[in-house]
């Protein structure tokens with residue numbers, strides 16, 4: 145059930161950076177990072193029937209076996225077999241790596257390892273997409289854009305006219321803002337510590353900005369004052385646990401829903417007073433915006449093809465693979481959104 149992909153374009157998501165830094169995540173080295181990518185199906189392992197060489201595909205960091213209780217449920221994308229596992233560095237079938245250097249294994253990352261000209265993935269982690277879709281653009285749909293968009297439209301589900309807060313205005317947060325705009329939200333409040341994010345965020349439908357550093361009280365109180373008691377929906381896309389708590393506590397009692405998306409440090413603990421939940425606020429979380437990779441992602445690519453979803457505005461840089469370190473610099477400095485890395489010079 146394994147396939148070999150030729151990666152043509154990949155991009156950098158903050159999750160790669162956290163596990164590469166390994167400061168507050170489990171270290172596992174040497175390892176090939178990368179999980180947001182587009183490529184071509186190159187060769188097929190035993191048991192694979194529904195893909196053929198030459199198909200255009202997006203590898204996805206979480207899979208869909210189509211057989212387990214999660215895959216059969218309409219409510220879950222947490223496949224029993226292939227759900228995201230940040231600590232596994234080997235293939236499922238034999239517990240071994242498909243990469244090596246001088247006889248020593250190099251570990252996989254998120255079942256995808258796309259910072260490589262070729263990679264081997266489980267067929268359940270591959271979405272076959274429209275061959276006319278430009279891979280240098282739609283590669284960003286394989287993680288960040290779908291995650292933010294799905295967190296808003298599939299999980300937070302803001303009713304038309306609602307007020308929404310988005311914490312973290314990187315690519316994932318701005319995709320969530322885009323989802324709020326598509327859903328017809330009337331106010332979209334962007335929250336970020338980096339003021340450089342605010343100007344560009346207007347293109348994504350963000351109508352108001354809050355920088356927690358500009359206030360001497362908790363940002364949830366600032367937002368409650370701006371919105372007569374709290375927002376109807378909030379989506380957290382920072383990875384910072386304090387932002388997660390604020391994102392929850394800033395939703396209106398009675399009906400507010402908060403959705404956590406950011407990947408926290410391994411020791412982070414979410415603390416809030418239970419009365420905040422008793423007062424009829426809802427806290428949720430999601431991987432990959434609750435999309436099922438194989439069943440749903442081809443249709444997200446179609447939204448791009450039909451011009452319902454713009455992905456170009458998320459792409460701010462492009463570099464050849466030999467200059468991949470520049471992509472890390474941009475992300476660490478908070479410059480731009482997505483940097484596309486071309487495998488061919």
Ligand code: NAD
Pocket residue numbers: 156157158159162287288291311312313314315316317335336337338341356381382383384386387404405406407408430431432433475478481
């Ligand atoms: P990014 O670095 O481009 O954007 C994060 C933004 O959050 C930055 O602009 C930063 O200034 C801001 N920020 C950080 N701490 C903050 C705080 N305390 N308050 C307000 N803003 C703050 O990252 P990205 O690639 O957009 O990813 C965002 C998060 O989503 C990361 O944690 C990433 O690991 C996670 N992620 C989760 C999934 C999933 O399926 N759940 C998928 C992809 C990415």
Ligand code: ZN
Pocket residue numbers: 207208209210211212213214215222223224225226
């Ligand atoms: Zn499954």
